[in-house]
Amino acid sequence: MRNDSEVNGFIFVKSITTDVRSAKGGGRSRKHFERSYESTFEEDKEWIAKEMKDQIWSTVSCLEKQEVKDIEKVYIVLGVESQFVPKEDQSEIRKKIFYQNTLRVIQNLSAEVLSYLNKEHTNLLISCKISDLTRLLNKYKYRMEYFKTVKRISPLLPEEQISKHLKEDKKWTTQSKEVLIELIPNIPTEKKSEYSKRVTQYLTNLDKPANSCCNEDFIITELNGASTKELLKSCNLVFRVTEAPKGVLEQFNSASKGRQKTKRASINGKASSVQFQKAYNNLPIVCILDSGVNRIPQLDGLLLMPLDGYRQIPLFDDDYGKHGHGTPIAYLTIFGENGTVPKARVISYKIYSEYSETVYFEGYMLAFAKYSSEYQPNRSRIFVSSISFKDYNNPVTASIDRWIQENNICAVFAAGNIDPTTVSSYALSGVSCSSYISNHPIQDPAQAVNGLAIGAIAKRELPNSISRINELSPFTTCGTTNGCLYDCQKPEFVENGGNQCRDGTPLGLTSFDKNGELFTNFLGTSFSAPLFANHLAEIVASYGYNIKNAETLKAIALALSYGQLAQCKGFGEPKSLDSFDYDCKALVCSEGNIPLTDTISEKHWKISHRGKITVQIPNLVNSIKLFLVHSDNHYREAIPHLNTYLKVRATKIPHDSAYGRVEMKNPDENKRKSNMKIFEWAFPIRSMGGIWTFSITPELTADISAEHKRATTIRYGCAILLNSKTQTRTKSLTEEVYTLNKHLII
Structure with a gap:
């Protein structure tokens, strides 16, 4: 852990939440644009083709015939129109769902909106009484006005x-x-x-x-x-x-080529004395949800006991294949590849057994809750799982996504792999990686919004290998099948996952297998994920005591990456803390919470909540990058869904423009709907020195009810990277920033 007295390190400053009041509806035109209803299935289309009276009668009839129902309320689908409404900035248009007609129907049904069933939020799962539904028929004579925005009232349809x-x-x-x-x-x-x-x-x-x-x-x-x-x-x-989700693990690591044995006493230079064992107690803990971890000598003092796992699994050792799966992942999590200094300790929580191929997905929830608790002596803030679901499973992934946010943790998932026979077929046909990888989306649960999906790049090559060094591994996956993630990058990061030759020869990673023997050809994104977890552990070891939000940890990792979006590589490959140049760079970190905007109708004021971060920046800084990561606690989506995104505005004192606003180098970043963003400012001539204030404002990707807005809070973390123009400073840039911001440091 870094000593507080050290000046050369990352700087943590306070963030505040402010309220900005404006007249309700101010700046918004009352003109309504086109309306649209998003129909999803053929059965849905057939239903909405009926007259509204027939829809209600049919719904009541279906519900009365059902023998297993709640006597107090029933659950139905309300299909409504979306309406385009201009914002203050006329170049930005948003869709509104909850306006007068829709709200009137919901209120007359005394209904509660339980879930949003599609991306546009035009299909709502609601609860109401049958008696209120029947009473709605009395409104039929006012249909032209009363049901103007309601297109569907139906039970849940089997097609959905x-x-x-x-x-x-x-x-x-x-x-x-x-x-x-x-x-x-x-x-x-x-x-x-x-x-x-x-x-x-x-x-x-x-x-x-x-x-x-x-x-x-x-x-x-x-x-x-x-x-x-x-x-x-x-x-x-x-x-x-x-x-029910079935697991799929790497099919590459059973290759026979390249196997090397070592004596089990040889621990790659790692000491096992009592002195070192005590030193391990200060290392952060990473929880591995996989096929189990064996007690091999290389993990002595670093694998916490007893082994743990889901209750329906009889044995918690690594039972996967010839070389195991969880065990080599544990070693890579601790040491990285070819490392000799441990960066973490690990807990094994087994959720997969090769004998059944079943992923006990409830184990995610149990492990997250158990090992993220502040009352847990072996508390973990980082969880890594390299088990993919054989088929896409939105309900399970949505639940895992919610558990990640609720427990305020970093969950690292393998992006998943293209089947090896398919890769060989592409290679023999002369198809390049860049041509086919984007046709193979990442696998669940890596499609969780709040989870980090890690793809694979190659670090070894031969003349006949499919990929070159630092290119995408030929088997890595890319992109998502879920349009509700909007502009979110999947995968977010990449790490070494190995390479493959055209004749099938593996060029993999080196780790110790479940028998304690060295194996040099572990392949797949399964082994990329623990390398990324190793980087996160390094950050927690140095700065964990300053970090409350998991999003801050992600933002620092983002700042340590290459910081540029690349096709199927996300934000790139993170760098080690050891490579950070404190002389010419400084990293200022902050975090906070922002409630969503709430309109107080009786006072006719609109309350806008914003996060504010103030940093004094010295002269001779030539660029500023703000890495921002957030999540929210709106859990009413039927599938993994990005509910909110953040906008940033910067002001500076002294200033050269009206209100001190500073033009952003990449203004389109404010419009990008993602939970991970990079904002940039750079002055080609003028000095960037001064007091900078960064205002963070949340926006919704799709309209939700006022009640749900009031219950939603944004949790965010950011890292502000400052770059210096020159190396001829009397002291490092980090020291200078630290001195200027002493009064703001946490």
Whole structure:
């Protein structure tokens, strides 16, 4: 841990949240632009083709026939129009959902909006009473005005409830498979418990054994297509049905070429004396969610005991393949590749067993909650998992995404790999990596907004290798299938993941396998992820005591990367803290929380909340980069969804323009909808010295209700990188910035 008396280090300053008041609706035109309703499925289109009166009658009829429902309320879909509304800046247009007509219908139904079902938020899952739904028919005579913005009132339709993968599986029509039933979301705990028991009992009566999991959010059972449709027809308490997630681990690391054995006593130069064992107690802890970790000599004193894992797994050792999976990942997390100095200790929490190929995804929730707790003596802020789901699973990934944000942790995931036979086929056909990699999106759970997906680049090459050094590995994945991530980069970062020759020869990473023997050809993004976790551990070891928000840790890692977006490489490959030039650079870090804007109607004021960071910057600084990472606690989306994005405005004293505003070098960054951003300022001639204030303002990607806005808070972390023009300073730039900002330092 860095000594507080050292001046040459990263600088942490205070961030404040301010309220800016303006007249309600000020600056906004009342002119409405075109309206649109986003229809998703054929069944949806057929439903909205009906007259509204028929839609309501059909909905009531369906609900009354269902035998498993809540006697107090029912759950239906409300389809509404979106309306384009101009903002103060006429070049920016946003869509509004909750305006007068829609709100009137929701209020007359005494309904609660539980979830947003699509990207545009035009399909809402709501709860209401059947009696209020029937009473709505009395409004039919006012249909032209009353239902002007409402296009659909219906029960949840099976086309929406059954996952795409299950619907495409022709065998599933008659053959049962393990499925995951998601109950109605965002309801009180007592209701959730009641619904879980009732659905489980219904399945038991059909001789379908079922078990609830994840705080009774899900039920696992075996069903075929016919029995699933019968369940949905009979039950109003089910939200969605998907296939239970199966795990897929690297298929490369069993290659026989390149294997090297060493004596187990040889620990790559690592000492094992009592003195060093005590020194390890100061190292940060990383929790590995994988196939288990074996107690090999190379991990002595660095693998915390006892081994842990999901309760349904009988043994917590590494049972994957010939060389293991979790064990070499643990070694790379601790030492990096070819390292001799440990940067972390590890906890193994096993969530995957090769014998069943089942990912016990509830283990993510249990491990996050257990090992991120401030009351946990072996507390971890970094979690790494290199297990991908065989098929995309939005409900599970959305839950994992929420657990990451709730527990304020850094979760590092392998981006996933293209099948090796497919890679060989591309290579033999002469297709370049850059031509096909973007056609293979990253795998779940790496599509979680708040998780970090790590792709792979090559660090070794031969004349016949597919990739050159520092190019993308031929098997890495890129991009996302989820449009609700908007402009978020996936993967966010890359690390060494190995290379492959055209004849299939692996050029992999070196680590110790589950038998304590050296193996030189571990391949895949599975082994890129722990290398990134090793970088995060290095940051926590030096500055963890100053960091409260996980987003700050991510922002520092972002600042230590190359900082430029590249196709399928995200923000690049992070650099070590040891490479940071404190003489010509300074890194100022800050973090905070911002409530979303709330309109106080009775006072006719709009309250805008902003984060503010003030930093005094010395002369001879030629560029400023602000690396900003955020998350929010809006959990009412049906799939992983970027709900908010941040804008930044800088002012400077002394100033050369009106109000002291400073033009940004990359102004389009404010419009980019992402949770990780880089803002840049540079003066070609004038001095950048002065007191700078960076104002951070949140924006929504899609409209949500006022109630949900009031419940939403942005959590952010930022790192401000200052670059000096010259090396001829009397003291380092970091020292100078530290001295100027002593009164602001935490």
